[in-house]
Amino acid sequence: QVQLVESGGGSVQAGGSLRLSCSVSGSTYSSYCMGWFRQAPGKEREGVAAIYTGGSSAYYPDSVKGRFTISQDNAKNTMYLQMDSLKPEDTAMYYCAAGRGHCPDWTDPRARFYGMDYWGEGTLVTISS
Numbered sequence: 001q002v003q004l005v006e007s008g009g010g011s012v013q014a015g016g017s018l019r020l021s022c023s024v025s026g027s028t029y030s031s032y033c034m035g036w037f038r039q040a041p042g043k044e045r046e047g048v049a050a051i052y053t054g055g056s057s058a059y060y061p062d063s064v065k066g067r068f069t070i071s072q073d074n075a076k077n078t079m080y081l082q083m084d085s086l087k088p089e090d091t092a093m094y095y096c097a098a099g100r101g102h103c104p105d106w107t108d109p110r111a112r113f114y115g116m117d118y119w120g121e122g123t124l125v126t127i128s129s
Helices: none
Strands: 003-007 010-013 018-025 032-039 046-052 068-073 078-083 092-100 123-128
Touching (some): 003 092, 046 068, 046 078
């Protein structure tokens, strides 16, 4: 059973930066799609970044492209989300997720959740204006 634990959330002013971490344990499979999702109060959960651990391709929606960067450190079994130029609309609970194999089709916002079988409990990010 894969366990995911997020950390690094907090409160910053608009324009600031945060780096989220996702620690992975219990994995016995070599390649996963690892992703970050977020859910703001009253809104649906949305995907903000994903990466295939067996390669280097990363995926982002237009809303965060150029501001967020997903990365992985396989030696530490940890995934990161570097968030720069943060905006108040980035305020949300951020979740780490994992699914076996290649990432789904990120051109379809609904498909981003396909196969993401493992989820962390989330870490709160609050951006003040």
